[in-house]
């Protein structure tokens with residue numbers, strides 16, 4: 385039987401909706417701008433209904449911007465909790481889809497979704513503990529520990545790590561509305577533009593000090609992640625990662641920061657395979673949503689089998 389899954393990559397600027405198979409191959413895709421839920425959601429639902437009525441979907445996965453409530457026992461499970469985006473704060477995103485489709489619906493953060501996609505079909509195949517970090521308009525990270533997506537109390541918020549900084553080297557106040565100079569406040573795409581007073585990243589030439597500093601902050605954050613989680617790999621993606629010189633710079637700085645303390649050849653000699661690009665490239669997010677659908681389908685099969 386050929387199974388077909390729906391995936392929703394819900395972002396602050398756009399919702400990417402797609403249908404794909406169990407191998408992560410995308411068969412149909414559409415992009416819907418993120419306006420208020422009353423405008424966006426009927427289009428999202430319409431896209432899947434038109435397909436589902438002809439070729440039934442086995443499950444739908446939602447990989448969304450957050451913060452979200454992932455606690456299955458909570459009465460707000462599936463809600464976007466706090467969002468400054470009009471209409472999306474305390475919005476029941478999972479409920480909106482569940483109310484229209486009587487099939488399993490997977491739900492997780494965008495970055496956990498991307499991590500699962502990378503685990504199934506990308507750079508994290510065969511691993512069981514790794515993180516996926518995206519550096520774009522914001523900074524987010526998700527991942528797996530011992531083969532399970534990380535949830536815990538809420539979900540990881542590594543984008544807001546607090547990192548040491550030298551104010552003589554960089555006196556920028558940072559732009560995070562909560563913490564000022566957390567990682568996102570210092571190193572997200574908009575933070576780079578604001579610090580250097582430019583309109584786009586292309587205004588910063590390759591030899592601009594912006595990139596050394598960016599690599600320095602990301603290397604500090606990644607080193608901390610290594611120390612806390614002992615990941616087998618760090619997958620680094622997002623708009624800012626399009627500046628490819630960041631990869632070698634981050635690797636080198638990470639090694640210097642860790643200073644030989646983590647005695648593993650993957651850090652000491654094979655770091656090019658440790659801090660890597662997403663294997664799925666720009667498709668990690670939407671493939672991840674489809675992977676979440678697959679996971680929820682499998683879970684529903686297992687639970688009906690054991691009943």
Ligand code: ADP
Pocket residue numbers: 395396397519520521522572573574577584585586622623624625626627
């Ligand atoms: P979003 O996070 O909204 O999904 P992206 O991941 O595409 O979007 O990230 C957008 C950010 O990436 C912007 O702040 C932009 O300045 C930055 N960016 C885009 N291209 C580059 C580049 N080549 N080098 C560095 N930063 C870039």
Ligand code: ZN
Pocket residue numbers: 543544560561562563564566567568569
């Ligand atoms: Zn912050």
